Amino acid sequence: MPDPATYRPKPGEIPVEPGVYRFRDPHGRVIYVGKAKSLRARLSNYFQDLSALHPRTMAMVTTAASVEWTVVATEVEALQLEYSWIKEYDPRFNVKYRDDKSYPYLAVTMGDEFPRVQVMRGAKRKGTRYFGPYTHAWAIRETVDLLLRVFPVRTCSTGVFKRAGQVGRPCLLGYIDKCSAPCVGKVSAEDHKDLAQDFCDFMAGNTAKFVRRAEREMKAAAAEMDYERAARLRDDLGALTKALEKSAVVLPDATDADVFAIADDELEAAVQVFHVRGGRVRGQRGWISEKVEDVGTPELVEQLLLQVYGGETGEGVPREVLVPELPATVEADVEDWLSELRGSRVDLRVPQRGDKRALMETVHRNATQALALHKTRRGGDLTTRSLALQELQEALGLEEAPLRIECYDVSHTQETNVVASMVVFEDGLPKKADYRRFAVRGDEGGVDDTRAMREVLSRRFRRMRSEQDGGPGQSAAITESADGVEVETSGAVGGEVLAGIDPETGRPRRFAYAPNLVVVDGGRPQVEAAARALADVGVVDVALCGLAKRLEEVWLPGEEHPVVLPRTSQGLFLLQRVRDEAHRFAITYHRSKRSKAMTTSALDGVPGLGQARKTALLRHFGSVKKLRAATAEELAAVPGMGAKTAAAVVEALAGSSAATEPAVNTATGELLD
Numbered sequence: 001m002p003d004p005a006t007y008r009p010k011p012g013e014i015p016v017e018p019g020v021y022r023f024r025d026p027h028g029r030v031i032y033v034g035k036a037k038s039l040r041a042r043l044s045n046y047f048q049d050l051s052a053l054h055p056r057t058m059a060m061v062t063t064a065a066s067v068e069w070t071v072v073a074t075e076v077e078a079l080q081l082e083y084s085w086i087k088e089y090d091p092r093f094n095v096k097y098r099d100d101k102s103y104p105y106l107a108v109t110m111g112d113e114f115p116r117v118q119v120m121r122g123a124k125r126k127g128t129r130y131f132g133p134y135t136h137a138w139a140i141r142e143t144v145d146l147l148l149r150v151f152p153v154r155t156c157s158t159g160v161f162k163r164a165g166q167v168g169r170p171c172l173l174g175y176i177d178k179c180s181a182p183c184v185g186k187v188s189a190e191d192h193k194d195l196a197q198d199f200c201d202f203m204a205g206n207t208a209k210f211v212r213r214a215e216r217e218m219k220a221a222a223a224e225m226d227y228e229r230a231a232r233l234r235d236d237l238g239a240l241t242k243a244l245e246k247s248a249v250v251l252p253d254a255t256d257a258d259v260f261a262i263a264d265d266e267l268e269a270a271v272q273v274f275h276v277r278g279g280r281v282r283g284q285r286g287w288i289s290e291k292v293e294d295v296g297t298p299e300l301v302e303q304l305l306l307q308v309y310g311g312e313t314g315e316g317v318p319r320e321v322l323v324p325e326l327p328a329t330v331e332a333d334v335e336d337w338l339s340e341l342r343g344s345r346v347d348l349r350v351p352q353r354g355d356k357r358a359l360m361e362t363v364h365r366n367a368t369q370a371l372a373l374h375k376t377r378r379g380g381d382l383t384t385r386s387l388a389l390q391e392l393q394e395a396l397g398l399e400e401a402p403l404r405i406e407c408y409d410v411s412h413t414q415e416t417n418v419v420a421s422m423v424v425f426e427d428g429l430p431k432k433a434d435y436r437r438f439a440v441r442g443d444e445g446g447v448d449d450t451r452a453m454r455e456v457l458s459r460r461f462r463r464m465r466s467e468q469d470g471g472p473g474q475s476a477a478i479t480e481s482a483d484g485v486e487v488e489t490s491g492a493v494g495g496e497v498l499a500g501i502d503p504e505t506g507r508p509r510r511f512a513y514a515p516n517l518v519v520v521d522g523g524r525p526q527v528e529a530a531a532r533a534l535a536d537v538g539v540v541d542v543a544l545c546g547l548a549k550r551l552e553e554v555w556l557p558g559e560e561h562p563v564v565l566p567r568t569s570q571g572l573f574l575l576q577r578v579r580d581e582a583h584r585f586a587i588t589y590h591r592s593k594r595s596k597a598m599t600t601s602a603l604d605g606v607p608g609l610g611q612a613r614k615t616a617l618l619r620h621f622g623s624v625k626k627l628r629a630a631t632a633e634e635l636a637a638v639p640g641m642g643a644k645t646a647a648a649v650v651e652a653l654a655g656s657s658a659a660t661e662p663a664v665n666t667a668t669g670e671l672l673d
Contacts, residue, residue, distance in 0.1 A: 007065055016038050018035070018039070020034070023091075025063055104140055149177075150210070151196075151202065255320060256278065260273050261273075262297055263371045268371065270287075274359065305334060305338070326348070326350060391571030395563055395569075402516035404513060405426075410452045410456070420456040420586060423578065436460075440456065441455070461533070464514060521579050521583060617641070632646045
């Protein structure tokens with residue numbers, strides 16, 4: 001592994017001007033491209049103590065063997081050069097946005113003598129106007145079929161066009177008036193190009209003038225009693241109207257804009273973009289990107305704009321670009337770069353209110369759903385799951401693949417209402433019937449994360465030992481299953497000793513299963529606490545690891561340094577999914593317990609008010625806030641309440657502070673505003 005000190009340039013050698021730099025590996029391949037306002041300040045950050053670097057940055061500088069740079073005059077030039085180098089070298093440590101599929105465009109070859117309308121994919125060509133992208137090619141063909149009535153532009157291939165010219169007879173479209181037949185000289189090249197230009201103007205959003213022209217000519221033909229022509233114009237107007245209806249109006253001011261949204265996690269980012277032209281959504285595009293380096297949304301936006309617009313001509317850049325956050329580089333520099341590409345002013349901003357903000361939220365929902373769908377497909381694929389389990393086996397040094405994984409997480413608020421969760425994944429898929437929730441009692445002398453983790457694991461594996469051995473287990477209070485049903489976790493049920501096999505079903509008891517791998521949410525302290533718990537119970541054949549959320553490091557017991565899995569590792573993705581599910585399950589239970597405590601605290605100590613009457617009051621009024629606003633007569637009207645008890649409740653609620661006890665929806669367990 002190269003040492004960064006061996007290729008670190010002297011500080012005086014690095015210029016202070018803006019520029020672009022490249023890191024190369026020992027084979028000379030470019031592995032990272034970046035830009036900087038001051039090259040000296042930026043590059044110095046890479047050559048500090050390795051322990052102070054982010055793990056992904058550390059991986060990059062230890063993979064590299066040299067660094068070089070190019071000085072430019074302005075940051076706009078740095079943006080352009082950075083994009084060119086990223087496209088040329090495809091560096092492995094840069095964020096890459098790749099389409100998850102090939103999107104079709106509606107293309108008009110305006111650079112040809114006789115422009116042609118067609119569906120095109122792949123790289124864009126010079127002299128061709130593009131509209132879209134569209135989700136499906138058939139959507140383009142439907143639109144073109146409607147518009148050819150009004151704009152009979154050529155759609156045939158070059159071979160068909162030449163053969164028609166040689167035989168002097170047009171194709172079928174020429175006979176049914178869906179092509180102006182320039183191949184046989186029915187219209188001149190200039191007139192045909194004007195038709196193609198009108199077609200492009202309509203697709204670009206300048207639709208009103210064509211609708212008005214069709215209406216005007218139709219009325220004029222009717223006034224002249226040329227009813228056949230009026231009928232044709234009426235049908236043309238209907239075709240224009242139908243084509244417009246296919247694109248919903250989202251911005252009433254006929255805005256041209258591209259709206260970007262990003263939904264990401266620690267490993268991946270989902271991007272969605274809506275192309276709005278003339279106030280209508282003309283195309284939609286989305287893809288998933290793997291986050292090779294540690295970057296936030298501003299950096300993602302900057303790289304996204306570079307890669308989307310770097311190869312565009314002026315026509316491909318709209319007047320407005322709406323993004324979730326402004327790029328990391330000063331937005332004025334990116335605006336200048338986009339304006340230079342377009343040839344006129346481009347407004348780059350974050351929408352704050354109104355229709356544009358609503359559209360941004362819609363695009364973000366699409367990005368969130370795309371990321372969730374990607375994860376579902378990735379987790380549901382048998383080959384991918386098998387690869388993930390194999391990678392975990394190799395990375396953690398296990399004798400066999402971890403077919404059963406249990407993950408534990410602790411949740412509390414300032415060490416109150418401490419709970420924990422246990423989720424189970426078998427063969428890479430969640431097994432929700434085996435989920436458990438624990439109410440932590442503080443058996444280990446406290447209720448912080450490590451003591452709570454030790455208590456929960458001790459209880460779980462003592463129960464496992466009890467069911468495997470057929471002897472009485474240790475009393476362990478109440479746990480809850482995934483469906484919320486309370487389950488007794490003591491060593492005996494109904495007076496009978498628990499055994500490894502349930503006498504009623506003949507199946508092994510759920511807690512009798514030993515997991516292949518135990519995962520805890522946390523770093524080295526949580527892992528060591530879990531290891532002590534397993535040792536105390538005498539469990540030596542269960543693998544253990546912890547996943548630290550911030551840097552996605554995998555900690556093993558007794559190790560001073562974590563295991564760092566590659567960002568593209570399927571094994572890391574599975575661990576992350578298991579950890580996130582345990583966190584979700586724990587936080588849901590914690591919120592439920594916290595809400596119950598809040599709803600009953602204001603009613604504790606009221607004479608004559610037992611648990612049944614408390615429940616009846618909260619069910620009737622829905623929240624403590626509404627209960628405070630009720631009168632004694634309204635309280636007394638609740639079944640089971642009397643006038644004396646109702647008066648006592650009103651007095652108790654009046655004496656407590658509403659500010660310290662928020663209203664809670666007892667049906668959902670959520671805090672109310």
